[in-house]
Amino acid sequence: MEVPASPVASVNSASHTRSEIHYVDLLAERRQTSDLRWAVRNWKSRGNYKYGTPMSRKEIFDRVMHSDRVVYTVNQLVKEGCDEKKLVTEVDEILEQMGHTQELSIIRQFAFVLPKVMKRIYGKVWINEDGIEKLRTTLTETPVILLPTHRSYADFLLVSYIAYHFNLPLPVIAAGMDFMSMAVIGEKLRGSGAFYIRRSFMDNPLYWAVFQEYVQTIVERTGTPLEFFLEGTRSRSGKSLPPKIGLLGCVSESWLRGRLPDVAIVPISISYERTLEEKLYAYELLGIPKPPESTSGLLKAARILKENYGDIFIHVGDAVSVRGFLGPRVDRHLSAAIPSHLAPLTKGELCACESLGYHMLRRIQQGAVTSIWSVMCIRLLQTLSTGQWSLPYDTLVQDTSWLVRILTKIGAVIATEGEVEESVERSLSIHHDVARKGEDGRVHIQKLHFQPPAAKQPTSKKILFGEDTVRPAVTSLVLQYYVNQAIHHLVRPALVAVALTSLHTTGPPTVETLKSRFEFLRVLFGYDFIFETNAEGRDFMEGLSVLTWAGAASLVQDHVHLIQGGGHLFTTLLHLLAPFTLTYAATARTLALQEWADNGKLVVAVQRNVESYLNQGVGQYSALSLDSIRHAIRALVKIGGATRTASNGESAELRGERQHLNTVLEALNEPPLSPVLRHKL
Incomplete structure (x- = not known):
């Protein structure tokens, strides 16, 4: 059977080289042959770990129950006065609630249903076949952890479907309790390999011991690939x-x-x-009542089967060795003489694991395919921020083509079919409810918000904003969601651009001064964007090199000069970060107003502060995002812009430190705080 040609172009960049990547469409064969016959075929995995031992659910439970770690934890709790029988019963209950099964009959059911749904709503599901064969080889040699991105509920069984399609060992999947509570589906997911864990349990030593032993038994004994989402939850922002x-x-x-x-x-x-x-994500990020459908209702709704959701791109990257990454960063000999169940990870080991986590997220970002729509949204959002709801179609095509060239040179993989204009036309047809090409030759951005019926709004919540704010905010956040899927390619040059703007008022800065300001901004935005540990110098040079080869800046006698105001790219980069700089500036100003005992009230107050800027004509409505506001609060606490204080037995309060907050505002090229009297609310 002829395999459809991949729409992804090859990429060669100064930072890394990726030879031509061949993607195959997983649905091509499914459109030509019987789904039922394919699902019930004689299936056998190829690529099992050569030292793995298959274990039944009961065998796993027995091993966990009698493990040194769980036995020791139970004994310690008994010494503290707990009842041993109740503790043993609790271990049984935890395992029954947690434990997975892998029943081929249930997996076959999903293998039959999933292609039928995907063929209705997706055009193609592309995957790099060379990555699959590398994965198969790795699976036979060492235990494997699979780390997929998590942007949609659709992610959950996609990796299992890929494994079934290519006859790979089926993964065991870590899932949150909210999946287990879904009627019927919860047990079906368990039968396909899901094991359920609580969202938070670090303060429960018995649950933590059972959890650790369960996971490590799967990895160390069975050799079954383990799949989990490194980010912990779906990203509502697209980042x-x-x-x-x-x-x-x-x-x-x-x-x-x-x-x-x-x-x-x-x-x-x-x-x-x-x-x-x-659209649901946009409402959640605003913190206003959801439209009538819930997420589960959205997935059940028959209307989605009538929509076109375009293509899915899946890139299976090269494996990263835990030994190779952690080996130079830790000293295993320090705990060699201690029984492993009595040797929790040290602070240094936890820091090394955190570095590994950031490294893996960067690898995931580098493997991601960027859609033309994400590139188009950069220009569409820039237009909306000026208060305009349309722009000439030819301008959109021209600017998208220019950005595609920039992104490709940086190292991004852009999904294009034919010329850029053809891809723009196709994207507009897929996202017709967000932007449409009119007969007047302009692309019209759509107003996505509607007023939910009052009777259906939760009584515990109310809309915080007026319609004049909500209407552009919902559309802005939908556009921002797709911009954020490409923003990791441009965030480093964008931070250099912000740093250069804030320093250039006193003349061209030296390279070292610019680097210092960049590093400060890199820490400040460290929760909103992914930066690897100890890679400040590399990130700075990567960002500065983009500005220099694009002709936006030049190096003259160790000073960095803007060339004619930086040009089109420089302006685009500043616009790209404008919603984030507004959020962080508004958060800094809000923290300076008073002492905050309630974090929820602080978040709402920041949103109100952002809205006041919007009412003055600033068009960055995606700055209302709760995600970025919470990240800004965390970041300002981390760098000393706010401290937690407690007095007279009262709960801790968050107090802004004006000197540090003014440093932040200066770095963001914002005016300093005005002298006001602090008050307590």
Whole structure:
């Protein structure tokens, strides 16, 4: 059968070289043959770990129950006064709630249903076949951890479907409790390999012990690939979230404590041309009542089967060796004489695991395919920020073509079919509810917000903003969601641009001065964007080199000069970060107003502050995003812009430190705080 040609161009860049990548469409064969016959075929995995031992659910439970770690934890709790029988019963209950099964009959059901749904709503599901064969080889040699991106509920069984399609070992999947509570589906997911864990349990030593032993038994004994989402939850903003290192540290411990010679971690980048939950995410980020459909209702709604959600791109990256990454960063000999169940990860080991988490997220970003729509949204959002709801079609095509050339030179992989204009036309047809080409030759951005019926609004919530704010904000956040899928390619030159703008008022800065300001901004935005540990110098040079080869800046006698105001690229980069700089500036000013005992009230106050800027004509409505506001608060606390204080037995309050906050505002090229009296609310 002829395989459809991949729409992804090859990329060669100064920073790294990727030879031509061949993608195949997983649905091509499914459109020509029987789904039922394919699902019930004689299936056998090829690529099982050569030292793995298959274990039943009961065998896994028995091993966990009688493990040194769980026995020791139970004994310690008994010494503290707990009842042993109740503790043993609790372990049984945890395992029953947590434990997975892998029933081929259930997996076949999903193998039959999933292609039928995907063929209705997606055009093609592209995957790099060479990555699959590399993964198969790795699976036979060492235990494997699969780390896919998490942007949609559609991610959950996609990796399992790929494994079934290519006859790879089926993964065991870490899932949150919210999946388990779904009627019927919860047990079906368990039967396909999902095991359920609580969202938070670090303060429960017994649950933590059972969890660790369960995960490590899967990895160390069975050799079954383990899949989990490094970010912990779906990203509502389209950007990568900071890594959660609980599971990553747990699997790394198997090597750190010498129980495995190595563990391989495989990044899997999943890129959706159109995300099922795009509008729902916009409402969630505003913190206003959701439209009548919930997320589960969205996935059940028959109307999605009538929509075109474009293509999915899946890139299976090269495996990263835990031994190779952590080896130079830790000293395993320090805990060699201690029984492994009595040797929790040290602070240094946890820091090394966090570095590994950031490294894996960068690998996932580098493997992601960027859609033309994401590039178009950069220009569409820039237009909306000026208060305009349309722009000439020819301008959109011209600017998209220019940005594609820039991104390709930087090292991005852009999904194009034919000429850029053809891809723009196709994207407008897929995203017709967001932007449409009119008969007047202009592209019209659509107003996506509608007023939900009052009777259906939750009584515990109310809309915080007026319609004049909500209407452009919903559309802006949908556009921002897709901009954020490409922003990691441009954030380094954009931060250099912001740093250069804030310093250039006093003349061209030296390279060292510019680098210092860049590093400060890099820390400040460290929760909103992914930066690898100890890579400040590399990131700075990467960002500065983009500005120099693009002709926006030049180096003259160790000073960095803007060339004619920086030009089109420089302006675009500043616009790209404008919503984030507004959010952080508004957060700094809000923190300076008073002492905050309630974090929720602080977040709402920041949104109100941002809205006041919007009412003055600033068009960056995506600055209202709750994600960025929470990240800004965390970042300002981290750098000393705010401190937590407690007095007279009261709960801790957050107090802004004006000197540090003014430093932040200066770096953002914002006016300093005005002298006002602080008050307490």
